[in-house]
Amino acid sequence: MTGRIVILNGAPRSGKSSIARAMQDNLPGHWINLGVDAQNAMLPQALLPGIGLRPGGERPDLEAFVPGLFSALYDAIAAHARQGFDVVADLGHHDSYSQPLGILPACARHMAGLDVLFVGVRCPVETIMARRNADPRGYVAGPGVPEPVRRWQEAVHVPGIYDLELDTAVLSPQACATAIAQALAHPPQPRAFARLARL
Structure with a gap:
């Protein structure tokens, strides 16, 4: 029996890592x-x-x-799931490179036949900046919204096809993990990755 896969997609400091930890701590x-x-x-x-x-x-x-790095990562995700492990991956997908690379649809095709829940982790830029300024850790911080931060906000949720969307400005990591557990129990149809694979 294959494991379940949850892909968390959002901008840096949107709360993806905290959700992943909450899933590890609280979900079966x-x-x-x-x-x-x-x-x-x-x-x-x-x-x-x-x-x-x-x-x-x-x-x-x-x-x-x-x-190639994304392809290798998704191959590893698939390999762990095929061994029966559940996998959560916190990522920031975008296609805003110097030229389009079509990475997200290619990654979705890697997951054919696997149980994947694609989760959009949204967070207002004001909350992201507050988190950055409270704990910069090498991130761009300071007054206003730096251009790199604005670019992430605009690019990371394109095309915006998800099975579930979470707003971490209003939901705690534990509440997000609970919502993910409910979505895993009652997955939407058609699944987002099936739709993305056809792009």
């Missing part, structure tokens, strides 16, 4: 987190930020590696 099953932070921890400095490359075409020299 053995949830393995194979998101952007896990992958980037394995990469050499020359490939960073890997799949975390920001929208706007800032590093065209790295873009050639990004489709």
Whole structure:
């Protein structure tokens, strides 16, 4: 029996990692987190930020590696699920590179035949900036909304096809995990990844 897969998609500091931890702590099953932070921890400095490359075409020299890195990550997600593990992956999908790369539809095609719930993690930019300013950790912070942050807000939810959407400005990580558990128990049809795979 294959495991379940939950892909959390949203901008940096939107709360994806906190939701993933809440899922691991509160949902039945053995949830393995194979998101952007896990992958980037394995990469050499020359490939960073890997799949975390920001929208706007800032590093065209790295873009050639990004489709392969996403493909390898999704292959790993699929492999764990086929071994019966549940997988949560916190990611920031966008197609705002120096040229379109079509990564999200390609990743969706990798998941054919697997149980995938695609979750849009939304958060108002004001809340994201408050979180950044409270704990910058190397992120762009300060007054106003820096352009990189604005680009993430605009690019990460295109085309916006999800099975479930969560607003972390009003929902705690535990409440988000509960909503995900309910969606897993009663999955919407047709599934978002099936629709994305046809794009």
